[in-house]
Amino acid sequence: MIGRKPAKPKKVTPKRPMGKVLQSVRQVLQITHVSEEEAIWQWGEPRAAALPEIIDIGVWNIWKGSGGEKFISEYRRMVADCHLLLAQEALLTLKALAQFAPTGYLALHGATYRRKDGIRDGVMTVSAATADGEPQRILCLAPEPLLNTTKASLVTTYKIENMDKLLCVVNIHSTLIRSPAMAVRELEQVLSYISHHVGPILFAGDFNTFSNAYITEVDRVLASIGLSRVVIEGDPRTTTTALDQIYVREIEVLHAKVDISYQHSDHFPILARLKLK
Helix, strand or coil: CCCCCCCCCCCECCCCCHHHHHHHHHHCCCCEECCHHHCEEEECCECECCECCEEEEEEEECHHHCCHHHHHHHHHHHHCCCCEEEEEEEEECHHHHHHHCCCECEEEEEEEEECCCCCEEEEEEEECECECCCCEEEECCCCCCCCCCCCEEEEEEEEECCCCCEEEEEEEECCCCCCHHHHHHHHHHHHHHHCCCCCCEEEEEECCCCCHHHHHHHHHHHHCCCCEECCCCCCCECCCCCCEEEEEECEEEEEEEECCCCCCCCCCCEEEEEEEC
8 A cells, every 4th residue: 555654563572481490590699700721721723814894794792602402503593603602691511512613614712611510601602713813702791680691792803805904803691790881891891992902893792781871881892993783674672672783994884684494592683794894
């Protein structure tokens, strides 16, 4: 019908079975914080020395792999289509890290704490290219209240084909329960590690931006070094579940979407195609 406005996308919320939540909480009643010296694990042989000018990326809080074999199937489907995958809540042992680094990929895991069962939690960046230099884990300033668990960022850099500059990648998992002022302090801490970088920056992950106040502060702080948020057209997430974001500098966004076909985490992933300028 002429003049009819297009229907707004239906807002959806990913599943979060309470049984699995309680099971996870029981495991973190007793934790050990991972020191800087043993924080980084790596596994795999990437297929390339540098990333191409146009890259496909995924940003996904994988909820500790709680989806079991169905989650693993979804993960393998995603990583096969990505040059870079930034995952949060990556819960694993060194042996388990191997299944997250299929042939042709390098997986880097920055751990924050070790649970009662000995398994480490943290952020993981998986790449089809070799990381340039040493990756850096940056712990958040404040642990979560009550459980005392910590979250972190993982900073890596990569060469780009036919370009002199490196791509700096920040994979972040921000503290959940904190004030907007503390969110600012945490971001400023991460920026102090990358402010010297000359060239494109991809800054993405789970920012826990569950209100407009948080997203406004994150936008403001990251804009201080030229980063801008990728606005996703037709974003199907509600305000309180749009926790994951992508920020870029010197990068053209060719396409970005939230893919709700991935059902075995309590976050929907963001998939994007980027052109490195």
